[in-house]
Amino acid sequence: MVVAGLVNALAFICLAGLLALVIYRTVIDGQALSAQIGPAIGLIGAVIVRSISQVAQERFGQLASARVRQLVRSELLEQWAARGPVNLAGRSSATLANHWVEQVEALDGYFARYLPQQWLALLVPLSILAVVFWLDWLAALFLLIAAPLIPLFMALIGMSAERLSQQHVLEAGRLAGHFLDRVRSLTTLQLFGQVAQASADVTHTAEQYRAVTMRTLRVAFLSSAVLEFFASVAIAVVAMYIGFGLLGYIDFGPAPQLTLFSGLFILLLAPEFFQPLRNLAQHYHDRAAALGAADALVGLPPTEHGYPLRRRALSAGPRTNSVIAEHLKAGYPGRSAVLEDVSLSIDRGEVVALVGPSGSGKSTLLSCLAGFIQPEAGDVTLFGQAPGAEPVAWLGQKPFLIKGSWVDNLRLIAPDAELSAMHAALEAVGLKDVVAAQPQGLDTPLGEGGRGLSGGQAQRLALARVWLIDAELVLLDEPTASLDPESEAEVIEALLALARSGRTILIATHHPAIVAIANRTLRLHAGILADE
């Protein structure tokens, strides 16, 4: 891409040289225009090369940027997976999704334009300078003096702009968020009769925002003005120097050797000398946007809510008939361990209830078994395999349902499920009649978060997935905690069917009816497990 940019600049140099040559020959030498076929062909060739190299330059940048963004996205997905659901629970999914979508998009300009332009801003002026130096070293000196002054002045202005903007960043941030904030709180404003006042506020704040922003912009735009000033002055000085040189008013240095050819050539190159710098200044905000985005992307703190998940090499040990945890110690950094020394053994086909007061570590134990968190010490094997090696069915307090049809919701977890299997699974959880009543059967759309279903129906729909993925181990974390009594009864009914199906089930619960289903009850208290 930098090469394409350089070719582009060289094509322009040829173009300028040939234009100057033809003018020199026809105007000064008095040659006939019809004798200029050679340069004319050269000119057309230069135009073609310049066009092609321009497209190539853009294209290479775009492709590189798309590749980088896709790579960053895949990297972020890996990070999410490595952290696991428990460690990520403290972060808003909207924020993380915003990182994944918008912030990654914000990297585009930096990789597609700014980064290669940084090189071009150095290489293109240097090659032009070389040509001008060969033509007339004094003119090259003018350009050389002007060029380094530009970054210097821009740096000075940039620094003062930075100070100014730091000063205003808090204020401006508040003002910019003002509108969003008022829209979000419209209900409250309506309830308190403050809508008219808020409308006036919004107008007033936008005015204030303008004042604050303009103060910063006035300084920020100085940098582009400086660039413009040097570019203009350099062209003017070069033009005057060449003009006076041609007239023979300047005896100094190489001036007496100037011709209309070299003079025009230099003049045509002068604006092109500054163009890459101006482009760089234009793309400067790309850099700022990308830096902001990069801050957010790197900002997933390593161990905010727990130890990172280290996926062990999944050992394909011999299959056994029990779920075993030995001397588990687990917790979250900055807190004392939630599980102290927990050992348990559950045989295939057993239904075990896990009880204990809230905060006693029930969820932590389930998370260890599911492989969501890494225990500090101890070992877990599920039928001889490491957690994560084979599918496990998981159901929390709130079912995970997406906006989509029944089928979409089932396929999300069990991508290969057949329609007949889905009907069977829904029948097993007692949803057969509900599905039959849907206008489009399994293709009926559900609202976001299962809107349109009762709490019990939603939880049973999630339970139907357990049947579909045919997992041997089922882990349930207070599946009835947020349900009303009727829904609770329905879910317990579905759990009974599940228990009868011969699966190995561990349920964290407070509910006596569920405890009654279990073959065995384990009580967790202050990180210590006891049989009951």
Next chain:
Amino acid sequence: MNELRPWLALIMTKRARLTIGALLIAATFFSAIGLLALSGWFISATGVTAMLWAAGQRVAFDVYVPGGGIRFFALTRTVARYTERIYNHNTVLGLLADLRSTHFSALARLDGATLSRLRAAQWLNRLTADIDTLDTLYLRLLAPPAVALFGVLLVCGVIALFHLALGVLLGMALLILLCALTFGMAAWAMRLSAARVEQLDQLRTLSIEQLQGLAELTAAGTLARHQAQLLQASHSMLDDQLKLQLRVALGQALATTGVLICVLIGFFGALWVAEQGVLSGPVAVLITLALLALGEGLAPLPGAFAQYGATRAAAARLNQQVALSSQLPEPTAPHPVPGDLTLNWEAVDVEHAGIANLDLALPAGTSLAIIGPSGCGKSTLAQLAARLIDPDAGTVRIGETALNQLTLQDWRAQVGYLTQQTELLHVSIAANLLLAAPDTTDAQLWHVLEMVELADMVERLPARLDTWVGESGQQLSGGEGRRLALARVLLKDSPVVILDEPFNGLDKATAERVRRNIEPWLTGRTVLLLGHAPELLPRADRTLTWSELQS
């Protein structure tokens, strides 16, 4: 174009500023043309003069007028550019203020049901992004093509003065190029650029699904497949974007090539005419360089017009929102608020909440608690009572008067409603409280803060009452924010009070203290309490469960 009409009309209210802004852009552009063209002419003219002098001819050459011209253009280009940028950004920020207040007024008329449909953060962010897109309409889509058009006309007009046919030929060629770079580019990129917002939305939805279902997906071992699906979606979005960018790159190359071809036509044309003796060599150089300088005005057009589809789509979305009307009609002949504040829900239907033919009475001066799980629809009763929504069928009455016979303002002044979702503004603690009663003394503020057990906490803050609450109350904990919202309702001191899960996010001990503090205050008011369980609510005269209520 129709989508943009209302916004263009809004922009055009600043016609004078816009004209001056465009003139400044034009001044910058013309100075650049002038600087290059005049310098070229000057050099060529000096070259020719020097040649004549060498041949022994005595011709006069005034170096001062063109020299002054060059210096003038060099200066105006800098000054015009700086002034233009400041002036136009000032205008655009002014437009932003207008756009936002127009849009806010439109939204503020909406009822609760419509608003809650719109509330998703995604929608809000898109709203601001859409408004931002429109506020640059002028700087990207209106001023630059206008200035480029004038530039073309001016340069070709000057050429036509020297040689009519050459000027007309170049003018035609450049106008066709201009159309291709604006209208052509817009049409060519329309579908791709309009689809982008939707693609980003889809990506966001998918990634949120993965995050929310991370536990289920990880456990079931299907995470890898979902990841692959997400990356595939991202890949196809990037693919479409690359297609769009390719079109932009080709458009930009067309701009460069088109201008250079016109330069060559002008160059050889002018030299050929010069050979006939119609114009001089230096003028031929002037023409060539003026054409070359036109490139600066045409180069940004393809990039801007490729986004036309996105701009139009943004305008269409905003139009849709402005066109939403409130479902809450104001009475033509409003009744006064009756003395008897007994609330009656009479045979009300609310389809979206699954409420059918519901009857309920809340006698004036008594309290009623309704118990049910979150999301069961009990909040809908409260919204009906505060008239954030109207029932699909049936009537809500206060005393003998139907609620829709009162003005919204009169009725809402009677109701203090703590909504299920805590809504705090991004202002100070005091300002949040003052929403309820603008003329309140600090002593009264401290009093309500004491009632919700927040006084000690606020006292310890360095700025005390003037401490800013983070966006959506983020600098307060969930429980503190909840209590601040409760304090605001207490401060309103209204005869009708609705508390929807008031102690959400409070620990048991605090909830208990707050409950003891506010129970005396609630006595004698008409009170509707909503919650998961009776022990999470203040004491009520009557308690109903949601399932009892529905049967």
